[in-house]
Each structure stands twice: as C-alpha cells, then as structure tokens.
Amino acid sequence: MKTVWGIMAHVDAGKTTLSEAILYNAGQLASIGRVDHGDAFLDTDSQEKNRGITIFSKPAVFQYEGESFTLLDTPGHVDFATEAERAIFALDYAILLISGTDGVQPHTRTIFRLLEENNIPILIFVNKMDMATADLKQCMSELKAELSDKCVLSSDYESMALADEEVMEEFLENDSLSQQTVIQLINARKVFPVFSGAALKNQGVEELMQMMASLSKSVERQSEFGGRIYKIESLGRDTRLTFMKVTGGSLAVKAILSNGEKVNELRIYSGLKYQQVDEVSAGDVVALVGPRETFAGQGIGFEENRPELSLTPVLSYQVKLGEEIEPRLAYPKLLALNEEDPSLQVSMDSENQITMHLMGEVQTEILINKIKNELGYEVSFEEIGVLYKETINGLVEGVGHFEPLRHYAEAHILMEPLDPGSGIQVVKDVSTDDLALNWQRLIETHILERQHLGTAIGAPLSDVRFTIIGGRAHIKHTEGGDFREATYRAIRQGLMEAGTTILEPYFRFEMILDNDFVGRAMTDVESMGGTFEAPTDMNGQSKLVGVAPAVNIRNYASKLTAYTKGEGRISLVLDGYRPCHNPDEVMEQYGYNPDADIDNPASSVFCSHGAATIVPWDEVKDNCHVPCRTNRDTASDFQDEPINSKRMNHGVDEWLDPDEIDKILSMATHSNQGKNPKKGWHYGEGSRPRRVDSDYVYTAPKAVKPRDKYLLVDGYNLIYAWPELKEVLDVNLDGARGKLLDILSNYKGMTDYNVIAVFDAYRVKGHAVTASDYLNIHQVFTAEAQTADAYIERFTHEHGKKYDITVVTSDGLEQVIIRGAGAKLMSSREFIEEVERKANELRETFGIK
Structure with a gap:
C-alpha cells in the first residue's frame, strides 16, 4: 500500500539526516548526505544549503519491502512552523524525532499537539545516541512526563499491554504481543513506540523502517476519489503547482476536480526531479498543473476543507520597497505569497503601505532573499508590533436584519466566549421548521468566510462559539447576499452589546x-x-x-x-x-472607533413604508421579526426555549385578521399612487380615482364558473397545534400523521374541498417531492431542505388564480404571502373548531350520539 510519512522535530534534531538514512537503506541514495555539507537529497534550495536548515517541506518517493512510501521532510525551525503544520494534512503517519542530547524541547510539545489534533499515529526516534551526553533513560522520562505516558520502548510489550485489557490478556497468555496487535495499538494511537539510534551512522534506522513497512501494509483506502491539498507553489514560477495527497480512488490527466477546474498535468516529485504520469491513486503525493483557484488546506472530492492553522504569526511587519519600485505594481505579485503561505496575510492599505504577518527574524531574512531571487525586488522589513486578537466578553444574542426593497433576511446568532486557543466554532440550534437547512448552511458559511473584528481595537475575533438559533427568509425576495449582510450585522450587533476583551x-x-x-x-x-x-x-x-x-x-x-x-x-x-496585560494602553494606541467603521456596520436595514430604514444596533432587537430568546447565563439554558415564540412580531397562534392583511397589501399595491397613474385615470389629492376623459366603453362581465376548491394543510404544524394529535406524536410520529390523515379524510367527506396534507421531508437526504393518495385525499412530502410552508406558498402562487384555495396556517408572514396570492386563510385553531363543528352537524343530522 502507498503511504505518506512525515519526519517532524525541533531544529537540529537531525530530521534531514534521518531522511537521508532512510533513502539510503531503501536503495535510493549511494551515500548519506549531510545538511552541513550541503549535499542532502531533500534540502535542495540554496538558502537551505547556506543555512543548514530545512525551510520547505519536500517529498521523496521510495520502495521498501514491497511497499511504496512518500517521505516528507518538514522544517524544524519555529519560524517555519506553519509549513510543517500544513504538511501534516498530507500524512498517514509521523516520525517524531528527539535529540538524545537535548531531549524534549518546547517546539517538540507543539508538534506533538498538532499530530494529536490531526489524529496521526506516531513513531518516535531518539537520535544522536552515539553522543557521549545522550541519555535514553532521561529521554524516556521526559517523553512520558511532557508528551504522553503512551510513549514506550518498541520492545517493551508489557508497557504496551497496559493500553488495552484484551491486549493485556494476550500478553499474560503469551508473554509477548503479535505484530498485528502492536500495529493495531499504533494505528489507534494507544501507544507511541520509541526507537533509538544514530541516523548519521545509520544505527537503528532499519528497525524503524521495518515497522514503517508493517504499518503501511495495514492501511485501507476508499474507492471514491478524494484529495487533500497541503501546499501551493507559484511565486516566480511559470507553472503553478498544487501539491495534493490522494486519499482515495484515482485521478487521471484531463479530469475535472470537484471545484470545476481541469487537471492538465500530473507530476510525482522526488527531490528536485519529477515524473509526469497519466494517473495517480490513493496514497500518492502529486503536483497538479492546471488548477488556478486551489488553496492550501482545501479538500477535493469527499474530503472537506481543513480548519484554519493552529500556528499563526504573531508579528506584523511593513514591507519597505526600493524607491524605484511602485507599490501598486509590486503588490499583485507579492500576493502570490498568500497562496503559498496564507498565514502571511499580505495586504496593502489606502496609503499603499504593504504589510505581512511573520513568525520572526529568520523568516523575514528568508523572504527577503526569496523575493529578490524570484521577483527581482530589493525589499526590507520593519517590525510594526504584535498581532492582537479579541474575544467576546459574555453570552449574547446578536441580531441582524437586512430588508431593503425586494430583499429580505434576518439572522439570530448566539455568541459566547470559549477557552483560550479554541478558535472559532459554529453550531446550529434551530429547527428547519423555523429556518430551512439551506439558509442555516448559508449563515454558517458567512460566519466562517471572513475574519470578524472586535469592537475594542478592531482586531480579529477568536475563541468564540457561534450558535445559529433563528432567522427568517422570504420565499420570493431572499437572495444569498441578503444573509451575508444579515449575518455580518448580527455578529457586529452582538459584539457591540456585549463588548470585547483584547487578547495578546x-x-x-x-x-x-x-x-x-x-x-x-x-x-x-x-x-x-x-x-x-x-x-x-x-x-x-x-x-x-x-x-x-x-x-x-x-x-x-x-x-x-x-x-x-x-x-x-x-x-x-x-x-x-491570553487577555492583554495592558488593555488601556493598547486601546489608546489604536484609537479604534467601532461606530465609525463603515466596513463593519452594527446597524440593521428594515423596510418601513416602502423604503429602507437604518435602525441603530441598540434598537434592532425591538424591531426584529423573529423574537429573541431571553438572555441567560449559559447556552444550555436555551435548550427548552421555543425558537420562534412569535412570528413577524405576532405570538403563537395569534391570528392576523384578513382585513388587516388586505390593508397591508393595499398599502403595498397603491404605495405609488399619484406617481405614475395609468392613462385615463387621475388620483389628484383624494384617495379615489376619477375618470378625466370620455373614451370609456362599457363591457358586460363574463359569466364566472365556480372554481375547484382546495384545502392545503401544513401537516406537522397542525399536529403540534392539536392537543389530541400532540399526545400521539410524543409516542409515535407515524401514528400522529396517520390519525391526522384520517381526520382530514373524514373532513373531505363532509365538504367539497380537495384536501392536500403537506409534510416536511427536509431531513431525508436527496429526497424529491413525492405525492400520493390516502383514501379520498392527497398527501405530499416535500423535497430535502424544503419546508411545507415553502411548498404551500409556491402552490398558491402558481394556482391561486385557477383554484379557490384555502390554507390552514398561523404564520403571520405566510398569511400575508398567501393572501397576496389570492388564497383564503384559516388558522390552525379555527380549523380544529371547524372539524368539531362539522362533526357535530353530522351527528345532529343523522341522530348519532
């Protein structure tokens, strides 16, 4: 099986030397190269040779004991930790290298945490054991104390057996463990076997490689195509390279990726050389030529996009260009650095000042040479300061509303602070009855698609959980961009209300x-x-x-x-x-005014009398259409609170009188009276039109045929509103639905309605709209992510002029929409009373007791 391995360690632990030894034992090299001699197989960059450190992660392909391996040698210097973290996305296994003379270093703990977060099985190799100061016993003590007590010597089966009860039984019975059992423990990350030796003298390396081969044989792949993009190379190149690890299936030249881009060429790199191939399969690390919109961390096929990096720069630098270099011309070229390393965040302000986020001095020196060699620009860096972040002060519900003419969206997002280092989390706690799944996903997308800024100094927000708890869309007027505006404004409104804490x-x-x-x-x-x-x-x-x-x-x-x-x-x-140790000084230094930040508005846009009205952030909750949940101390207290206790500022089952609805429609219909009158009519100062010419010809009205009558019922909505059915629902959903259909069937027999019961099927993945007969009525199950309300609205719009339609609903917004389409209305409560009344009439007519 093809597998991808990464060698990871702190600087100067001997990663490249171990890589050389592995390639030598696999027959790929005639001798073991050395970093300090500048002849290492993988350290091919001139700066790597000059500095004697690994800067860029590069692959090497080799065969060993019938297995195919791709080895990634990753940087160990802290300044290039983001490069190492991106490489983890491509790994099946990791070799964590420890210097026998230095032991566990701070960066070693960071690497171990990253591997743990990505669930990567680990082999540990203690290097430099040929040195007089090396101490394996001391290293083992540090590994157990500072990394994990699962770190055990590769030959210590007794310690391995402590990780699992069944394994302990095997050890007690055989006084040993089978190779298969050890492999299972490693793959489950229940043990981290420790090997030792000296890579420079090729000691202990072969034992490590035998374990690598055994683990490779145990890997299983999916047949469906998937890939993880971990690296982009574009700066100063004629060809843009997208490095991807194929995680399942296969990919051929000229294939179309799931993002719609075509693959023109497939390259398998090993060191400086590469081989063009027609097809790659699971386990290959390949460079794609052709795609232009890919990015590091992107998932292709069945793979999902990777979350943001855990390691990010903390220092901001200004790029100083030579006098002969025009910033506006240089900036587009420097933006290619963002493709190769998104953490750099190359940007330019209104004064043409270009800034970057960097890890430290070594990285700045590397970038200066890289920009000079590949772009021909002489640049220098001037440190501006550290990069601050902000988090929210406490639990708050943010509300954003966006309703200019012919647009509509409202979002309710619960925000709460998380523990340091948690980053941004998004969860949903809203029924699809109240907000369709596609709108929920859109809100989630808009939460994650940008960095939201705090209100203290305008720094990026971090360590916050966003919970989508409500919202509203309009069946006709809502567009995707509307929820972007509503989401941004909801977040900002909540931040203004709760306030933020500066993190440094x-x-x-x-x-x-x-x-x-x-x-x-x-x-x-x-x-x-x-x-x-x-x-x-x-x-x-x-x-x-x-x-x-x-x-x-x-x-x-x-x-x-x-x-x-x-x-x-x-x-x-x-x-x-962590919280800033001198927040007042930092706020004074930044001088940020959140109310003046026009790019991050906290206000909302409402429609009033046919025109858009800006409502300040502190008044939004008094005007929102979906009611807010009551603020409490913890998010868990919201579990039993009805998500929509009122609709469009009306309570549950609160009925809008048809006259009131007609008044709303009339206001909307005649809002332009006097502005563009029809020919032959004049409105003047009064409200009644009058004829101003004499070309009017009377035409007798046509005979009106009675139209077929339809009764549309939101099935689940009515079940929840009917106490008898609600009791059945608590026991069995199918039973409640069947009982409702029986009631509707009986009602059909007492009236001349064509009855259609509509049920949501949004939870059924890939479900299409289905209709069937039940006795003398019809039942409809909606498509995935389509609510019964949406189906009914569409039906009334399409057939409102053809049929005499009555809709059973208690939703204020639905009432306006349905009434506007010419349909009649009946509340759930009225319908329940109507059914009882019809039943009583039937009993009286036939003398039934």
Missing part, C-alpha cells in the same frame, strides 16, 4: 543560564508581565520555564546574551493568546 500572544520560554543570573532573569520576566516556574538545577546551570507577553519578551535574547556574556540561551514558542 504569549510566548512560552525556556532559559538556560548560570545560577548567578537566575535572579536577574526572574526579575525581568516579572517586569514583562510574565510568570515562571521554580528554577531547576542542571549541573551548575539553571533552567527557567514560564510564559510572558510576546510584545515584551520577543527581543529578550539579545539582552540575555549581553548580561550572561554569551553563556545564556533562550527558546521561545507561541503559547497561545
């Missing part, structure tokens, strides 16, 4: 320095607003671990080097975002 990035640091300087370091950390654990002794030196705001500690390395005379060292890893 924190670095987790580890300092190694002489004991004499520990007191100075702790004092500095406290002055930064950071915290630390008690120092630990390390053979005459001290290790100080803690967290501190990135804005204060990011440049501390130079200061540490100065006062320790070069003996102290520090490592920094992003530890996530």
Whole structure:
C-alpha cells in the first residue's frame, strides 16, 4: 500500500539526516548526505544549503519491502512552523524525532499537539545516541512526563499491554504481543513506540523502517476519489503547482476536480526531479498543473476543507520597497505569497503601505532573499508590533436584519466566549421548521468566510462559539447576499452589546543560564508581565520555564546574551493568546472607533413604508421579526426555549385578521399612487380615482364558473397545534400523521374541498417531492431542505388564480404571502373548531350520539 510519512522535530534534531538514512537503506541514495555539507537529497534550495536548515517541506518517493512510501521532510525551525503544520494534512503517519542530547524541547510539545489534533499515529526516534551526553533513560522520562505516558520502548510489550485489557490478556497468555496487535495499538494511537539510534551512522534506522513497512501494509483506502491539498507553489514560477495527497480512488490527466477546474498535468516529485504520469491513486503525493483557484488546506472530492492553522504569526511587519519600485505594481505579485503561505496575510492599505504577518527574524531574512531571487525586488522589513486578537466578553444574542426593497433576511446568532486557543466554532440550534437547512448552511458559511473584528481595537475575533438559533427568509425576495449582510450585522450587533476583551500572544520560554543570573532573569520576566516556574538545577546551570507577553519578551535574547556574556540561551514558542496585560494602553494606541467603521456596520436595514430604514444596533432587537430568546447565563439554558415564540412580531397562534392583511397589501399595491397613474385615470389629492376623459366603453362581465376548491394543510404544524394529535406524536410520529390523515379524510367527506396534507421531508437526504393518495385525499412530502410552508406558498402562487384555495396556517408572514396570492386563510385553531363543528352537524343530522 502507498503511504505518506512525515519526519517532524525541533531544529537540529537531525530530521534531514534521518531522511537521508532512510533513502539510503531503501536503495535510493549511494551515500548519506549531510545538511552541513550541503549535499542532502531533500534540502535542495540554496538558502537551505547556506543555512543548514530545512525551510520547505519536500517529498521523496521510495520502495521498501514491497511497499511504496512518500517521505516528507518538514522544517524544524519555529519560524517555519506553519509549513510543517500544513504538511501534516498530507500524512498517514509521523516520525517524531528527539535529540538524545537535548531531549524534549518546547517546539517538540507543539508538534506533538498538532499530530494529536490531526489524529496521526506516531513513531518516535531518539537520535544522536552515539553522543557521549545522550541519555535514553532521561529521554524516556521526559517523553512520558511532557508528551504522553503512551510513549514506550518498541520492545517493551508489557508497557504496551497496559493500553488495552484484551491486549493485556494476550500478553499474560503469551508473554509477548503479535505484530498485528502492536500495529493495531499504533494505528489507534494507544501507544507511541520509541526507537533509538544514530541516523548519521545509520544505527537503528532499519528497525524503524521495518515497522514503517508493517504499518503501511495495514492501511485501507476508499474507492471514491478524494484529495487533500497541503501546499501551493507559484511565486516566480511559470507553472503553478498544487501539491495534493490522494486519499482515495484515482485521478487521471484531463479530469475535472470537484471545484470545476481541469487537471492538465500530473507530476510525482522526488527531490528536485519529477515524473509526469497519466494517473495517480490513493496514497500518492502529486503536483497538479492546471488548477488556478486551489488553496492550501482545501479538500477535493469527499474530503472537506481543513480548519484554519493552529500556528499563526504573531508579528506584523511593513514591507519597505526600493524607491524605484511602485507599490501598486509590486503588490499583485507579492500576493502570490498568500497562496503559498496564507498565514502571511499580505495586504496593502489606502496609503499603499504593504504589510505581512511573520513568525520572526529568520523568516523575514528568508523572504527577503526569496523575493529578490524570484521577483527581482530589493525589499526590507520593519517590525510594526504584535498581532492582537479579541474575544467576546459574555453570552449574547446578536441580531441582524437586512430588508431593503425586494430583499429580505434576518439572522439570530448566539455568541459566547470559549477557552483560550479554541478558535472559532459554529453550531446550529434551530429547527428547519423555523429556518430551512439551506439558509442555516448559508449563515454558517458567512460566519466562517471572513475574519470578524472586535469592537475594542478592531482586531480579529477568536475563541468564540457561534450558535445559529433563528432567522427568517422570504420565499420570493431572499437572495444569498441578503444573509451575508444579515449575518455580518448580527455578529457586529452582538459584539457591540456585549463588548470585547483584547487578547495578546504569549510566548512560552525556556532559559538556560548560570545560577548567578537566575535572579536577574526572574526579575525581568516579572517586569514583562510574565510568570515562571521554580528554577531547576542542571549541573551548575539553571533552567527557567514560564510564559510572558510576546510584545515584551520577543527581543529578550539579545539582552540575555549581553548580561550572561554569551553563556545564556533562550527558546521561545507561541503559547497561545491570553487577555492583554495592558488593555488601556493598547486601546489608546489604536484609537479604534467601532461606530465609525463603515466596513463593519452594527446597524440593521428594515423596510418601513416602502423604503429602507437604518435602525441603530441598540434598537434592532425591538424591531426584529423573529423574537429573541431571553438572555441567560449559559447556552444550555436555551435548550427548552421555543425558537420562534412569535412570528413577524405576532405570538403563537395569534391570528392576523384578513382585513388587516388586505390593508397591508393595499398599502403595498397603491404605495405609488399619484406617481405614475395609468392613462385615463387621475388620483389628484383624494384617495379615489376619477375618470378625466370620455373614451370609456362599457363591457358586460363574463359569466364566472365556480372554481375547484382546495384545502392545503401544513401537516406537522397542525399536529403540534392539536392537543389530541400532540399526545400521539410524543409516542409515535407515524401514528400522529396517520390519525391526522384520517381526520382530514373524514373532513373531505363532509365538504367539497380537495384536501392536500403537506409534510416536511427536509431531513431525508436527496429526497424529491413525492405525492400520493390516502383514501379520498392527497398527501405530499416535500423535497430535502424544503419546508411545507415553502411548498404551500409556491402552490398558491402558481394556482391561486385557477383554484379557490384555502390554507390552514398561523404564520403571520405566510398569511400575508398567501393572501397576496389570492388564497383564503384559516388558522390552525379555527380549523380544529371547524372539524368539531362539522362533526357535530353530522351527528345532529343523522341522530348519532
């Protein structure tokens, strides 16, 4: 089976050397190359050779023991952590490399967490065991303490057996474990076997590769086509390359991807070389030529798009261009960097200032050379500051309404803060009876399609859960863009009401320095607003671990080097975002006014007297058409609250009088009186038209034939409104539906109506509209994501002039729409009374008791 493996570690652990050793044992290389010698097979970029570090993830293809492997050598430097995280999306398995001399480093913990989040099985290789200071026992203690107690030596079957009761029984019976059992434990991430050796001397590598082959044989693939795009290469290239891992099925040249783009060429890369192929299959890592709209993290076929990266830059830099370079001409070319690494977020403001988000100094130096070599631009970077975020202060329901002429949408979104590092989450808690599934999905799309800004300093929102709890669409006037406006305004309205908290990035640091300087370091950390654990002794030196705001500690390395005379060292890893330690100063620095942000309005647009009216954010909830849920302390308290306790500002079963509806329709119909009168008529100052010429010819009215009478009933709506049927519904849905059909059948026998009972079938995937007879009436099941209301509205619009239609409904908006189509109305309560009245008349007529 074809499998994809990634080697991941902190910088200088020996990733590239291990890659070389694996390729050498597989017969791909004649000798093991070295990074520091510049002859490594995968470190082909000139900057990688000059710096002796891996910067870009690249594939190498090889065969071993009848299995086909693709090996990805990923960057280990913290500044290129986003490149390593994107590569994880393509992996079946990961080899986590640990330096036997350095042990578990801060970045090692970050990598392990990313692999855990992506559910990637892991093999651990402790490298550099040929060094005198290497200590496998110490490394194992650190692995168990800082990563997971599932880290066990590859030969320690007893420890593996502790992971599962059935496996323990096998061990007790055989005093060993079968290879198949070990494979199952690894694939289930119940154990992380630890191998050890020295990659440079090819020690312990073959044992690791044998386990790789055994795991590869256990992989199963889907027959349906799917792919995960993990990398784009376009800057300075004639050909745009889309690197994708095929997760299922196969893909041929000239095929059309699920996004509608054509594949003109398929390339299998191995190092610098590539081979053109006509078809690729599951397990291949391929570069697609042709697609122009693909992006890193995109899912193709049955695969879904990947969530946003966990690791993101925390520093903002301004790009300084040479005087001869026009920013407006350079900017479109620099935008290609966003395709290769979306976390850079290259942007240009109204003053033609170009900015980027970067991880640190090493990345800026790499980008300077990359831009020069591939675009020919001489640039430099000037640090602007750290990147702040914001989160909402507390639970709030945001409401957005968008109703200019011939448009309509309303969205209700519950927002609540989440734990640090949770990012953005979206859930739904609204019945499709109240908001069709397609509109719910559209709201979710609009929540996730952009970065929403906080109201304190206008920073991106994070660590927030959005729950879609209500909304409304119009069968005729709602368009997709309407819900975009309603969603954006709902989020902004909630943020203005609840307020936001500024979040700033924190670095987790580890300092190694002489004991004499520990007191100075702790004092500095406290002055930064950071915290630390008690120092630990390390053979005459001290290790100080803690967290501190990135804005204060990011440049501390130079200061540490100065006062320790070069003996102290520090490592920094992003530890996530936390509440800002100096919010007042930051707000004063930004000077952000949320009311003046015209790109992020919190107000809503309502229709009043035929014209659009802007309603301020603090008045929206008094004017919204779908009632708000009562604010409570937790989201769980909303579970039993009716989602729509009123419709269009009317309570449940509150009936609009037909005269009132006719008045509404009349206002809408004659709102343009006097503006464009028909020929021969004059409205003047009065409300009654009068004839102004004498060319009127009387025409006798035509004989009117009686029209067929139809009664349309929203089945489930009526069941919920009828106490007797509601009791049956609590026990069995089919029983309640059958009883209603029997009642309607009897009612049909007492009247001259053609009765149609309409039931929602929106939960049935792929369901089309179906109609059938039940005794003397008709029953209709709607299509997927189509409600009974929508079906009835469409029926009345299409047949309102042909038939005499009566609709049973208590929905205010539906009443207006149906009345406007010429149909008659009957509330659920009135219909229940009508059925009882007809039954009583029948009993009296025939003397039935």
